Amino acid sequence: MNAKPKAIGPIPAGYEARDGNLIIGGRSADEWVEHAGRTPLFLYSQSLLEQRMADLRAAMPERLRINYAIKANSFEPVLKLMSTLVDGLDIASGGELALVQQAGIDTARVSFAGPGKRDSELEAAIAARVTLNLESEGEAARALTIADRLGIAPRLAIRVNPDFELKGSGMKMGGGAKPFGVDAERVPALARHVIGAGADWRGLHIFTGSQALDAEALVEAQGNVLDLADRIAREADFAMPKLNMGGGFGIPYFDGDRPLDITRVGEALAERFASLPPSLEHAELFIELGRYLVGEAGVYLTRIVDRKVSHDETYLVTDGGLHHQLAASGNFGTVVRRNYPVAVAARFDAPPEEIASVVGCLCTPLDRLADRAELPRAEVGDLVAVFCAGAYGASASPSAFLGQGPAEELLV
Template identity: 50%
Template sequence: MNTPLPHSPLDYFPIKNDCLLVGGVPLTEFAARVGSTPFYAYERRLISERIQHLRTHLPSEIYIHYALKANPMPALAGHIAPLVDGLDVASLGELRVALDTGTPPESISFAGPGKSDAELAASLAAGITINMESEGEMERIAHLAEKQGRRPRVAVRVNPNFELKTSGMKMAGGPKPFGVDAERVPAMLARINTLDLDFQGFHIFSGSQNLRAEAIIEAQERTFTLALELARSAPTPVRLLNIGGGFGIPYFPGNKPLDLRPIADNLAASLPKLQRQIPEAEVTLELGRYLVGEAGIYVCEIIDRKISRGHVFLITNGGLHHHLAASGNFGQVIRKNYPVVVGNRIQGSTREIASVVGPLCTPLDLLADRMELAQAEAGDLIVVFQSGAYGRSASPLGFLSHPVPAEVLV
């Protein structure tokens, strides 16, 4: 086997007798315990270590929230909730999961550009913070709150005039469905002052999946400047400043892990000035993928080995319907392979170039394309790393009506 690159997934999941260990158990035995393939497995140890890593390096004044959109598995959310300072949701379903964790409602926030009246009404009843994404949504909240006889906790999600450079997904800058354009926010704040809304502060999220510390630092600095400018128009002191996240994880060859140290150092230098001007504000990092992405694997079983015109295809019972991101059909412009191994033959006695495909009737059903792997046979287990975020819940599970994969937390 080729020597793993530094910070490769095999640094997180150990190997014994050429077999991957999951929760300290050989993958073959672990799969037998799950009872069927395919499945997702998440290691709570790795999640806890990642959160502790953040606590160790970030200033103690920084609050950490988990964004359930990355992985809303209830057991996983229940594990994370007591380790972080709050949860962020993007649907009524996620709100129910968040409340079931026992997280105080005041530590839960709801963002999303198309909240229904039912979602808003449930959020009001629960007492969580609603990140308002438009003037129209603000008026709907005020109307629903009046009918319920409640005073809602609200924040303004701001669409700044800048973006998180080199991010995998840009969420701000230019025309966007997310948030209120920064130049429109002062007028919105004036309107809040005439409504019976409990203003909390601002949510400024400019991008995600970034591996460049300097880009994140620049976005955070510009976020602080914008927040201080908008705070001058706020109807009450700012108590919440959600600066988003954007922290990425390495997926592909050549990716280097995000260096947290310069980000932490810059936050430590910037916070005193911010705290002098908005002393009541809780500065919050909203992270999803960074907390759980590297802690999860997707496992499927080879059901056939096929050679077509000299090329090896390993046909599995998993595929894009379970793991859309690994297939390359979830935002990749040029398809790249996720880290993939034959889990019960990590090194193997023989290596070969093979493609790993699923059972679907589409050429898009591809988990690994022309990748060096241990020579594998039917019954062997394929493992896709970096699968803890935007995996099962971000995939078209109903496509062609195959069984859905199990999820386990170990």
């Protein structure tokens, strides 16, 4: 081997080899590429999506409702499937509302969070009976004016900027000054105002962070969310029809990451639900998850178009790259670049034979899908599989960059 290797992340459960080939949804990666007609290709496994939801439901208290944050993956077939598995959907823009509508999903099950909602987006959401998670007093005023003009009692909740954060979270969304939500101490006054203005009051949304693998950190954050919601409801003296407790459930991407212990999270929630304060007793209680539901059910397949050596280092140059897999290249929300789980699809169970870097076809040093990974030998024409591609792959990568265009996608 010609250089010091860098570890790759753990291959998620549920992927197996048959005659050496990576199998997804009963067929080999090669067969799926032939079926799709081209690479790069995202494959999303229906059975893995269903299994994930079943396992999660089994671990969580029955009372807990689970929403899907569609920003993680809004490919229409995935969206349609997920809408049958979850209790509601969370959107972050008018564009995502249009995707939900095109998929024929009942928009009364949808809530909309995100700073900077334009008037046209507020109007479309109010007309579609979407619950707006209000991000500011200004947004509340605009929503009430638009609703008044439409003659609709708008479904309004308030997104709270909590005074704590989800510890160890990959992306912090609470604690201190933030562009998201209304500072906790100003929420009671705003709640009284929107209720007084005749809104169809939907309660609170408290999102504390994302990509947490530590169950204790999540348990603590959820406990703090319930306490804060109770404090606000008592101060403002309103009944809480719904409380969206946020999400934050993470998945293992990198070497050393351990899967989240959902049993522990579920048990702690069940304990809290057994002794809720009067303000929350009758509330519908939600979490909203993106990557945890869909991330590990997706694989990105890209074909090796060149194999080259530079200064003793081997490069497998593929027809994909960061324009579809920005996060795997280390350029989306990570400080230090580390390797996602990757494999040579036709040699899925073969031992490593060499150290090679998998790079994309973009003319930038940022375009690296695996850095000095230990892999079985791969040749031009072979497929490389990048795992954990079900969330924030196609939906969060600059596919137009260098005129490349989007990858093919299939739900299988």
